Amino acid sequence: MALLEIKNLKTYYFTSKGPVKAVDDVTLNIRQGEIMGLVGESGCGKSTLGYSIINLIPPPGKIVGGNIYFHKEDLTQKNEEDLRKQIRWKRISMVFQGAMNALNPVMKVGEQIAEALYLHENAPKQKAMERVEDLFSMVGLEASRMDNYPFEFSGGMKQRAMIAMALVCNPEFMIADEPTTALDVTIQAQMIDLLRSLAEKLNLSLLIVSHDLSVIAESCNAVAIMYAGKIVESGDIVSLFKKPLHPYTQGLMDSIPSMEEAIKKELVSIPGAPPNLLNPPSGCRFHTRCPHVMDICRREEPPYLEAAKHHHVACYLVKKT
Numbered sequence: 479m480a481l482l483e484i485k486n487l488k489t490y491y492f493t494s495k496g497p498v499k500a501v502d503d504v505t506l507n508i509r510q511g512e513i514m515g516l517v518g519e520s521g522c523g524k525s526t527l528g529y530s531i532i533n534l535i536p537p538p539g540k541i542v543g544g545n546i547y548f549h550k551e552d553l554t555q556k557n558e559e560d561l562r563k564q565i566r567w568k569r570i571s572m573v574f575q576g577a578m579n580a581l582n583p584v585m586k587v588g589e590q591i592a593e594a595l596y597l598h599e600n601a602p603k604q605k606a607m608e609r610v611e612d613l614f615s616m617v618g619l620e621a622s623r624m625d626n627y628p629f630e631f632s633g634g635m636k637q638r639a640m641i642a643m644a645l646v647c648n649p650e651f652m653i654a655d656e657p658t659t660a661l662d663v664t665i666q667a668q669m670i671d672l673l674r675s676l677a678e679k680l681n682l683s684l685l686i687v688s689h690d691l692s693v694i695a696e697s698c699n700a701v702a703i704m705y706a707g708k709i710v711e712s713g714d715i716v717s718l719f720k721k722p723l724h725p726y727t728q729g730l731m732d733s734i735p736s737m738e739e740a741i742k743k744e745l746v747s748i749p750g751a752p753p754n755l756l757n758p759p760s761g762c763r764f765h766t767r768c769p770h771v772m773d774i775c776r777r778e779e780p781p782y783l784e785a786a787k788h789h790h791v792a793c794y795l796v797k798k799t
């Protein structure tokens with residue numbers, strides 16, 4: 479069952495140079511219980527898509543088109559007060575990119591999480607501290623650490639605390655924006671395990687944002703590939719990894735090392751640079767870097783078609799089945 483249905487979403491930043499089309503006609507479904515990965519190069523619009531879902535887009539950004547249905551209810555039609563009272567943090571929460579560096583340095587970590595509880599739930603102090611203890615245990619932090627200041631936490635512990643903060647109101651859907659990026663590889667793996675186990679234990683659906691396809695491969699059961707403000711391919715993880723259909727997805731896969739093929743496989747990078755979203759290329763936005771570019775790709779935008787069950791792609795090379 480679809481939990482979140484994003485339809486033709488457009489979110490632009492209105493700058494003095496013109497609109498930056500950070501999310502431009504994105505359609506994507508996330509099912510209940512799914513852990514979806516959102517992958518793409520820096521600046522392709524991943525965080526903006528996350529901010530759009532909770533409607534906290536930094537200025538000068540605005541949703542200018544499309545719909546976001548959550549349990550069939552269109553969030554884009556809700557006013558700010560209803561969003562705040564019913565949806566944001568309570569049912570949908572987000573761990574912001576780099577947020578672990580934004581912890582207040584002069585306040586104990588446990589108190590910072592309790593503060594989020596007072597703010598959203600108006601919880602009395604004693605009750606809030608008990609809940610913080612539960613949350614600490616849920617994210618694998620010892621209760622004795624509640625009295626620590628952020629400088630006494632490692633990067634991984636800070637990220638766990640940020641995840642605890644996003645869970646204070648027991649949401650059903652959480653967006654984790656680059657949850658592993660600032661961490662070293664072994665801690666990255668622990669973070670992935672934590673997210674997976676939380677999803678299972680709390681019946682939490684997740685959108686994990688990463689620029690690293692290998693992180694997504696380990697943690698998710700579905701994946702969406704974003705390029706220059708658009709989702710170019712999405713599908714079940716097995717289907718997409720077995721048979722990537724979009725040349726951009728194929729390029730991303732060729733650029734990650736694989737254990738089995740470490741010796742024979744030569745890593746290939748995608749030539750060129752991602753386009754400027756102030757003035758994106760015509761037709762298919764990937765055409766300027768695509769090894770299979772055809773005339774039509776320069777002229778017309780490819781439709782986003784279902785190429786196989788739960789596997790969508792926007793590319794003229796792929797025919798609808």
Ligand SMILES: Nc1ncnc2c1ncn2[C@@H]1O[C@H](COP(=O)(O)OP(=O)(O)OP(=O)(O)O)[C@@H](O)[C@H]1O
Nearest residue numbers: 491498500519520521522523524525526537538755
């Ligand atoms: N406040 C802003 N004002 C103007 N443009 C912005 C603003 N925030 C983001 N952008 C632009 O919107 C586009 C998408 O940015 P976004 O941060 O969503 O990308 P991202 O995929 O999350 O990148 P990263 O991997 O670096 O986090 C980029 O081109 C960026 O320059």
Ligand SMILES: [Mg+2]
Nearest residue numbers: 524525526575
């Ligand atoms: Mg980002």
